[in-house]
Amino acid sequence: MSQRRADIIADALEELVFTGGFNDGDRLDEIRLARQFDVSRTPIREALQRLVASGLAEQIPRRGVFIRQPGPVELMEMFETMAEIEGVCGRLAAQRISETALQDLDAANARCTAAVEAGDTDGYYRENEQFHHVIYHQAGNGFLEQEALRLHRRLKPFRRLQLRLRGRMQQSMAEHEAIVAALRAGEAERAAEALRGHVAIQGEKFHLLMSSLRDAAE
Template sequence: MNSKRSNAQRLRDALEDDIINGRRTPGERLDAEALCREFDVSRTPVREAIQQLVASGLVTVVPKKGTFVSKVGLDQLIEMFEVMAELEGMCGRLAARRISEDELVALREAMERCEAAAKVGDTDEYYYENEGFHHAIYAASHNGFLADEARQLKQRLKPYRRLQLQVRQRMGRSLAEHREILDAIEGGDAGSAERLMRDHVLIQGERFSDFVASVRRFEACPEDTA
């Protein structure tokens, strides 16, 4: 695991991977003390990781019963990705029109960090540098409300976006899409920036099939009846 990330981040990522890949099934109870022992961490990062997993919809806290792995509906996930694509497209369009020179420098630097992570083949590191690239575009939109909404939904979809990057060759394609987005924003081409950002996030075509295949096993697990 990458030492640059906090214990809470590393624990959250590990639990996300376990849930998404079926190693922890819907209805399974997450015991805080057991997680402390398993990951050799204190209760604080466990509590923070659980809060983040609740925010992303992967786990549910049931009063007086405990914390359980949730059942994820594929239809809802697709709907959220559709909304995310539209928000990202708006951010790209506004950024192409409004980005400052300093913000353009920050975006280029974020792109360089994405390239470095992709070069060593680290999908998790690429994911976090990818976040920096997108957040730089949000900031350049100069629309605080839009940026907040995009960040919140992106966080909700984080486990599934990380999962996408594990699909063979997806990281390389994502990086190529970043280059096109950067070129459009640099050139002030608002229409292209909007379309490229939207297509970058939207799950369609082969990506849709890959995504469905990745989630289907998890969705098919029996729902908790407790």
């Protein structure tokens, strides 16, 4: 695969950004990072370019590159966009999904429920992700799938914050069931709406996310 150090470093930096290793506005010092990864500035710079290209950082010419965590507004916009894209995937998938995939969704849901009952948050998280990935794939459009995966990945660190809400996982499971039902029935619009509603952040969810953000900032 990628034997390039620049890629390895870029992956490491992305992971650091996602796991909160950086704060908004942090400058990514080339020399410090070079020492830290024990390489020259060259691969560091290429890695930073990748971060900038993926929107995780911003480059100001002759000034450096800075971490750019989305603020509340942009975060809401990203979640709304994700909800819409999931809706699109759902509508297309309703017309294209295979019987095997429907069974996969059922299986993922079963494992999800089991994880909820066992209080296994990580397990729930993993299976939930699997569930959504299957839907992206079943939209039958490789390009759309990649876009969905990209945004999904980008929102990963923030989605985690959502799960804290009391009873959220139970409600989420009920929504999963409804989604599968719509997909199985081939009802495109219903599937789209169910997925939009499932992913969208409204009402209580909105306030929860905001307060989580405040907590994380402290």
